[in-house]
Amino acid sequence: MKVVSLLPHYGDLSVEDIRPIPTPSNERLEVLIRVWVRRTWRIYARRDTMRLATEIMRRVEALMGEYANRGEAPHVHILWMFERTMQSLALNMMCLRANEEAARALKADIRRD
Numbered sequence: 218m219k220v221v222s223l224l225p226h227y228g229d230l231s232v233e234d235i236r237p238i239p240t241p242s243n244e245r246l247e248v249l250i251r252v253w254v255r256r257t258w259r260i261y262a263r264r265d266t267m268r269l270a271t272e273i274m275r276r277v278e279a280l281m282g283e284y285a286n287r288g289e290a291p292h293v294h295i296l297w298m299f300e301r302t303m304q305s306l307a308l309n310m311m312c313l314r315a316n317e318e319a320a321r322a323l324k325a326d327i328r329r330d
Contacts, residue, residue: 245327252320259313266313270306273299 241249277299284291 252324263313266306266309273302
């Protein structure tokens with residue numbers, strides 16, 4: 218059986234020449250959807266983390282300026298609280314980065330198969 222192409226540059230094709238277009242299975246599509254949803258979640262989490270870090274830095278600057286005007290040093294506990302929060306935010310960013318790299322590797326594996 219011959220398949221006649223309407224496009225002149227394809228010419229005549231035989232049935233043996235026609236190959237199915239590779240498509241991912243339903244399971245792989247489910248995984249890709251989960252990867253996409255998690256990516257969206259990471260975008261929001263990264264934005265919230267950066268917003269909170271910016272707010273903390275603004276508060277530290279205001280606190281340091283307030284104490285500098287009085288010629289005093291801020292209480293160590295207050296600065297320690299801010300430092301701990303910033304360390305936690307840095308850890309959150311590292312986890313988001315690790316999740317992003319794992320998702321990238323997973324998508325590459327799915328595309329390779």
